[in-house]
Amino acid sequence: MAAVELCVKAAVGSPDVLGDCPFSQRVLLILEDKNIPYDMKLINLGDKPEWFLEISPEGRVPVIKCEDGNWTPDSDVITQLIEEQYPNPSLVTPPEYSAVGSKMFSSFATFLKSKDPSDGSEQALVNEVHALDEHLKDHSLFSRDSFIKTMPVKEHLIAGWERKVNA
Ligand SMILES: N[C@@H](CCC(=O)N[C@@H](CS)C(=O)NCC(=O)O)C(=O)O
DSSP states (O other), rough: OOSEEEEEEEEEEEEEHHHHOOHHHHHHHHHHHHHOOOOEEEEOOTTHHHHHHHHOTTTSOEEEEEETTTEEHHHHHHEEEEEEEHOOOOOOOOOOGTTTTHHHHHHHHHHHHHHOOOHHHHHHHHHHHHHHHHHHHHOOTSSSSHHHHOOHHHHHHHHHHHHHHHH
16 A cells, blocks of 8 residues: 555546546646655545545545645645655746746636726736746646546536536
């Protein structure tokens, strides 16, 4: 058994397949890119096992167990923990790229809330998306092995969101 164990979301309707949780995917990508061996445990969030609720009382994934033997929830905390325990290769964004996409969420939120079509919020969002698009042309993420290996299939992505959209 690997030193690292990770609970992630199983696909809705296919509990033996990796599902569509961006927080789980984020941690999987980091483990893959750092070449850290891990055991992945798929959790059916529609039917959570007792042992899982004991290690994750809020019933959320991802939850990770590293070499210290403790289970840790939350992808932000897990990301920091992995970076501390496995510093090489570092996945910290180089300072020269740290601004790329950094205003994506705020510009999207401002655009969505805007009631004035001429307030520039649409253009600000377009500029931000364009800058990220340009960056990705030279720094492709989506063709990386780690990305392909941890990507949920389209059907499971739709199934994962369907419940929330139709609720
Ligand atoms: N802040 C948490 C959010 C984790 C989260 O909300 N995960 C969802 C799945 S994507 C979950 O476990 N939801 C519980 C459920 O659906 O019962 C993180 O960054 O890890």
